Amino acid sequence: MNIRRVVAEHNKDRKREFEETTIPYMNSLYNAALRMARERAEAEGIVQDTYLLAYKNFNKFQRGTNCKAWLFKILRNVFINRYRKNIKSPDTVQYEEVENYYLYNQLTSHQDSSYIDFLKEPGRLEEFIGEDVNSALQGLPDEFKEVVILSDIEGFTYEEISHIIGSPIGTVKSRLNRARRFLQKKLWDYAVKKGLVKR
Amino acid sequence: MKEGKFLIKDLILLPKKMYYMFFKRHAMITCEEAAQRLYEYLDGELSPADYDKIKLHLELCRNCCQRFEFEEILHTIIRDKTKSDKLPPSLKDKILKELEVKE
Incomplete structure (x- = not known):
């Protein structure tokens, strides 16, 4: 040979x-x-x-x-x-802080008590927000979007995400928390815009 | 106490202070602390000890329990609804061909 x-x-x-x-x-x-x-x-x-x-x-x-x-x-x-853009660190960028349990709080505190049914019937909640999940995700800032994609869609662990984005696990945690609350606010805004709920 | 053996009657004889320490270690976390760890809980990222603390809190706190249940359902919906697009078949061929050239 x-x-x-x-x-x-x-x-x-x-x-x-x-x-x-x-x-x-x-x-x-x-x-x-x-x-x-x-x-x-x-x-x-x-x-x-x-x-x-x-x-x-x-x-x-x-x-x-x-x-x-x-x-x-x-x-x-x-x-x-x-x-040629950096995925900015959201820790250095000001984003509106969204409270814990945002969507739950919106649904339960709403004057129209029929929204409380969403809490009992997963099928109705799915109908209510299901179609908007992708647009809402699309509308997130890149630095939030990427952690949601890696965690929820690709199923990476926090440790793996930390390796991929080159940030400590604590950062991954807090970024995911904020990203998901942000996503809930977007979902609620979509529902309002579509007239599914009254403000 | 004999070495290596632990009997229930020994436990009964423990001083009060030690019971207190035991319960403090497993003590209730606050609702705020539970909320902070919500996503770690849903993502299965908690250590067994922390998981137990949350579980205990949820068993005893109806408010948090309802919220966690709601979040769990929402989490599942989000994961189900972000289904993937199909890979364009031409892309795989294109990439395989490019690797050929690179050789």
């Missing part, structure tokens, strides 16, 4: 291993990219760049460690570089 063939064989193996390890996460990566970038063409570009970068750095990936989190970390960097 000449050396060229050995190298070719090695490359083939490496490529096969890369594909087997990373392709299963393509759908998740695409969805996260689509939610962050909003446009299909943009999302496709981000995922493409992510895979090229991941392939280039595949030797740095430690086998047996969390590949999905590794890919999401790359995706995040691609996203940030592409738009």
Whole structure:
């Protein structure tokens, strides 16, 4: 066997291993990219760049460690570089603080007592807000949106999220808390706008 | 007390102060503290000891219990409703081809 063939064989193996390890996460990566970038063409570009970068750095990936989190970390960097924008730290940006149990409080304190039924019937609550969940999520600031995507959609643990976004776990916790309360306010605002509830 | 053995009758003989310490360790948390840990609870991120504290609080506090139940339902709805879009089939082919070129 000449050396060229050995190298070719090695490359083939490496490529096969890369594909087997990373392709299963393509759908998740695409969805996260689509939610962050909003446009299909943009999302496709981000995922493409992510895979090229991941392939280039595949030797740095430690086998047996969390590949999905590794890919999401790359995706995040691609996203940030592409738009030359930093996902600002919400701790330095002023956002309206939303109280705990916002939606619950709105529903229970409302004059029309029929809203209390939402608390007893999950089906009605789902009808009430279900269709707006995606638009509400879309409307969140990037730094809130990303933690909700990572936690609620992708099911990453706080520790994994902390690794992906490069912030301490305490930050992940408080950001998720604020993001979810913010999301509840958005859901309530949608309901009001659609005339489902009266202010 | 014999080494390594712990009998109920020993427990009965414990001084009052030690009972107090036991209950203080497992003591009620406030409603505010429970609210702060709501999402850690729902995300399954609490340590067993903290989880028990929240559970105990919820068993004893009707207000918090109702709110937690509501939040749990809402949390499930949000997770169910953010279903994923389908991956465009052309994208996978495109990426695989690009990797080919990179070799």
